[in-house]
Amino acid sequence: MTEWIETFKIKFTNNFITDNRWKYLWDGLGVTLKVTFFAVLIGILLGFTIAIIRSTHDKTGKLKILDFFCRVYLTVIRGTPVVVQLLIIYFVIFASVNIDKVLVAIIAFGINSGAYVAEIVRSGIMSIDQGQMEAGRSLGFNYVQTMYYIILPQAFKNVLPALANEFIVLLKETSVSGFIALQDLTKGGDIIRGRTYDALMPLLAVALIYLVIVVLLSKGVEMMERRLRSSEH
Amino acid sequence: MNTKVLIKVKGLQKSFGTLHALNGIDAEIKTGDVTVVIGPSGSGKSTFLRCLNLLEVPTGGRIFFEGTDITDPKVDINQHRQRMGMVFQQFNLFPHMTVLNNMILAPVRLLKKRREEAVETAMELLNRVGLADRKDAYPSQLSGGQKQRIAIVRALCMQPNVMLFDEPTSALDPEMVGEVLDVMRNLAQSGMTMVVVTHEMGFAKEVGSRVIFMDEGKIVEENTPTELFGNPASERLKNFLAKVL
Numbered sequence: 001m002t003e004w005i006e007t008f009k010i011k012f013t014n015n016f017i018t019d020n021r022w023k024y025l026w027d028g029l030g031v032t033l034k035v036t037f038f039a040v041l042i043g044i045l046l047g048f049t050i051a052i053i054r055s056t057h058d059k060t061g062k063l064k065i066l067d068f069f070c071r072v073y074l075t076v077i078r079g080t081p082v083v084v085q086l087l088i089i090y091f092v093i094f095a096s097v098n099i100d101k102v103l104v105a106i107i108a109f110g111i112n113s114g115a116y117v118a119e120i121v122r123s124g125i126m127s128i129d130q131g132q133m134e135a136g137r138s139l140g141f142n143y144v145q146t147m148y149y150i151i152l153p154q155a156f157k158n159v160l161p162a163l164a165n166e167f168i169v170l171l172k173e174t175s176v177s178g179f180i181a182l183q184d185l186t187k188g189g190d191i192i193r194g195r196t197y198d199a200l201m202p203l204l205a206v207a208l209i210y211l212v213i214v215v216l217l218s219k220g221v222e223m224m225e226r227r228l229r230s231s232e233h
Numbered sequence: 234m235n236t237k238v239l240i241k242v243k244g245l246q247k248s249f250g251t252l253h254a255l256n257g258i259d260a261e262i263k264t265g266d267v268t269v270v271i272g273p274s275g276s277g278k279s280t281f282l283r284c285l286n287l288l289e290v291p292t293g294g295r296i297f298f299e300g301t302d303i304t305d306p307k308v309d310i311n312q313h314r315q316r317m318g319m320v321f322q323q324f325n326l327f328p329h330m331t332v333l334n335n336m337i338l339a340p341v342r343l344l345k346k347r348r349e350e351a352v353e354t355a356m357e358l359l360n361r362v363g364l365a366d367r368k369d370a371y372p373s374q375l376s377g378g379q380k381q382r383i384a385i386v387r388a389l390c391m392q393p394n395v396m397l398f399d400e401p402t403s404a405l406d407p408e409m410v411g412e413v414l415d416v417m418r419n420l421a422q423s424g425m426t427m428v429v430v431t432h433e434m435g436f437a438k439e440v441g442s443r444v445i446f447m448d449e450g451k452i453v454e455e456n457t458p459t460e461l462f463g464n465p466a467s468e469r470l471k472n473f474l475a476k477v478l
């Protein structure tokens with residue numbers, strides 16, 4: 001038993017303490033959170049814009065051309081793996097420019113999550129009773145104002161849990177950032193593995209950190225769902 | 234009695250694909266009148282009413298509101314809708330807002346009223362319909378009758394020149410119909426111009442200044458309630474009245 005503890009201590013020291021190797025995980029976590037956070041922002045912006053265009057088209061038949069481009073975007077993004085998208089954006093689109101990899105990852109994951117957010121929000125908008133739009137319009141609000149004051153707040157509330165889950169998924173998906181040699185959390189663990197030739201401990205640590213964040217976020221979503229339900233107006 | 238024409242409808246048509254819901258409607262709504270629209274299901278009553286504020290876009294004919302042809306595509310319909318209140322069968326209150334916020338949203342955002350001023354108007358109206366104590370409630374916490382009374386005063390907050398009602402009591406439990414009709418009766422007495430689609434023949438007789446009987450997308454008869462109910466001219470109206478009275 002004591003022998004086992006001794007081995008653990010040595011391995012732990014070797015993997016995390018020596019040469020300040022824990023910093024790979026710490027800095028990597030910072031990158032992961034940064035990429036996720038800003039990708040979420042882009043995803044929301046893009047997703048809402050597309051959802052509004054698509055649902056406006058569905059309901060009124062207007063915005064045909066924009067709707068067409070949105071559908072192409074959705075098909076391409078949801079029909080190809082996110083790693084491939086990341087690689088194309090880094091090695092093809094930004095090939096000739098010297099650009100921060102963090103920024104590339106933010107753009108790639110933002111564009112990717114926008115597609116999923118768009119469909120979530122669109123389903124939220126379409127689930128709002130047509131009478132709400134009519135009530136808004138009958139008061140004299142134009143289409144955009146009715147969307148803004150009446151439809152979107154309700155749609156957003158309905159899809160908030162689904163959106164939150166989407167972002168938990170996104171957090172995990174950023175773990176492929178290593179493909180463009182971005183040192184995120186996963187890559188950080190992998191670098192330690194390369195230095196110490198010990199796979200178990202650094203990768204387990206990485207998994208544990210993701211797990212803790214995801215469990216905490218999921219708990220947050222659960223609480224939010226419960227609060228939304230209890231304030232069901 | 235003021236006899237100014239507030240809404241003038243000329244040759245109004247509305248088709249949904251191949252279905253002709255309205256086949257040439259001519260009508261005049263005079264200021265201060267309560268015009269009640271009756272007729273069998275599917276006769277086009279709702280479509281007619283919803284054309285008046287262009288919630289349904291007519292496929293033919295013209296509608297003049299306060300002298301302006303609002304079917305003209307160049308007209309900003311949103312401006313005109315601000316002066317036409319509408320009350321729906323399904324209330325359509327905004328569920329994410331309190332009663333008070335339901336009421337002041339449009340005055341504050343569209344008429345650019347100060348919040349305090351809008352609240353004051355709203356509270357006066359709430360007092361009139363006996364719901365001042367529900368100002369902070371959410372729609373889901375109200376009974377059907379209360380919802381519809383709120384929907385009426387929400388429209389009134391815009392100080393419209395005409396109120397359009399599409400079967401305002403049809404979705405209510407019988408015991409709540411009275412409280413909504415009371416509000417509408419008071420509104421009529423206060424001089425509001427109203428167009429009311431309803432199956433409440435008692436209300437039509439008592440409150441209506443004109444009654445329009447529609448069938449198959451046309452106005453079959455139009456008269457004072459006394460004449461229309463007492464002396465129906467057409468077979469169709471006689472049949473209809475025999476069924477509903």
Ligand SMILES: Nc1ncnc2c1ncn2[C@@H]1O[C@H](COP(=O)(O)OP(=O)(O)OP(=O)(O)O)[C@@H](O)[C@H]1O
Pocket residue numbers: 249252253254272273274275276277278279280281
């Ligand atoms: N949005 C729509 N799309 C297709 N058809 C419609 C639409 N709205 C109404 N109609 C049709 O137009 C006709 C007139 O409908 P409308 O709702 O005006 O009748 P109504 O007199 O109000 O009937 P009710 O008493 O049942 O409310 C009906 O045949 C109806 O099916």
Ligand SMILES: [Mg+2]
Pocket residue numbers: 278279280400
């Ligand atoms: Mg109807």
